[in-house]
Amino acid sequence: MIYTQCIRRVRAGNAVSPNSPVxxxxxxxxxxxxxxxxxxAQLVRMQLAGLSCETTVLNDGRAGLAEALARPYDLVVLDLMLPGVDGLEICRRLRSERRYTPILMLTAKSTELDRVLGLEMGADDYLAKPFSVLEFVARVKAIFRLVDMMANTAAGEHTLIECEDLKIDVERRDVTVRGAPILLTAKEFQLLLHFAQNPGRVYTRGQLLDQVWGYSHSGYEHTVNSHINRLRAKIEIDPNSPEYIQTVWGVGYKFRNAPEN
Structure with missing residues (x-):
């Protein structure tokens, strides 16, 4: 198969398919x-309690940043407009750390520019106030599912995907390009992995929202665009002329076709 030229799998122990539900x-x-x-804050705390979460609430950006850097958290729910240090700066600081922390951004601002700024800084997802409680819970669950999927996969099949100078170690969540390590957020990694496991297949933005983010609400296509742009900036030699994640005009995106013999 052509696909095998772009992917190499090394199995150890009981294999767990990357596409298996977890x-x-x-x-x-x-x-x-x-x-x-x-x-x-108290509404969010109540909803998180229903998901078996131990929640720490802080209402000052400076104190929140210090706490986020002091110890690991499974998720940071982050407001954009905060006293002391704003949410964008907190997001930027957390993404400069080697340790990865999922970030769900909440904000009263709802313009596309505000959403894109938050995502460009590395937020994994974004909700504009006022938001639906059910949607908030769904977004949190989607983030936790991603983290669990990576942890469960690491205990099973060891998969190394190689395509030219791009290498993806699925279980270790390590990505290298031309031998240099690339630091990706969990959502960026999941998006890249989804593309790399399906080379040549074209996805619309709506399909990517459904299959990678776990929801398909209209109006969130900017989320896909932002993550694509950030991925290209990190893995492409020339993001304006991408080698790996290619635009199919009028349709969506695809990962490069595997080379033929």
């Missing part, structure tokens, strides 16, 4: 909520 484990997770609106 149930969320019932476990206590530590979540940091940095939100200066006390009513929203």
């Amino acid at each position: 149930r969320m484990q019932v476990m206590s997770r530590n979540v940091l909520v940095i939100e200066d609106d006390n009513d929203i």
Whole structure:
């Protein structure tokens, strides 16, 4: 098969298919909520309690940043407009750390520019206030599912995907390009992996939202565009002329076709 020229699998132990559904484990997770609106903070805390989360709430950006850097959290729920240090700066600082922390951004600002700024800084997802409680819970679950999927996969099949100078170690979440390590957020990694496992297949933005983000609400196509742009900036020699993640005009995106013999 042509595809095997772009992927090499090394199996160890009982294999777990990357496409197999993974149930969320019932476990206590530590979540940091940095939100200066006390009513929203308590609403978020209540919803997280229903997901078996231990929640720390801080309403000041400076204190929230210090806490986020002081110890690992399974998720940071982050407001954009905060006293002391704003959410964009907190997001930027967390993404400069080697340790990866999922970030769900909440904000009263709802323009496309604000959403893109948050995602460009490295937020994994974004909700504009006022938001649906059910949608908030769905977004949190989607982030936790991704983390669980990576952890469960690491215990099973060891897969190394190689395509020219791009190498993806699925279990270790290591990505290198031309031998240099590339630091990706969890969502960026999942998006790249989804493309690389399906070379040549064209995806619309709606399909990527459904299959990678786990929801397909209209109006969130900018989320896909932003993540594609960030991925290209990290893995492409020339992001304006991408070698790996290619645009199919009028349709969507695809990962490069595997080379033929």
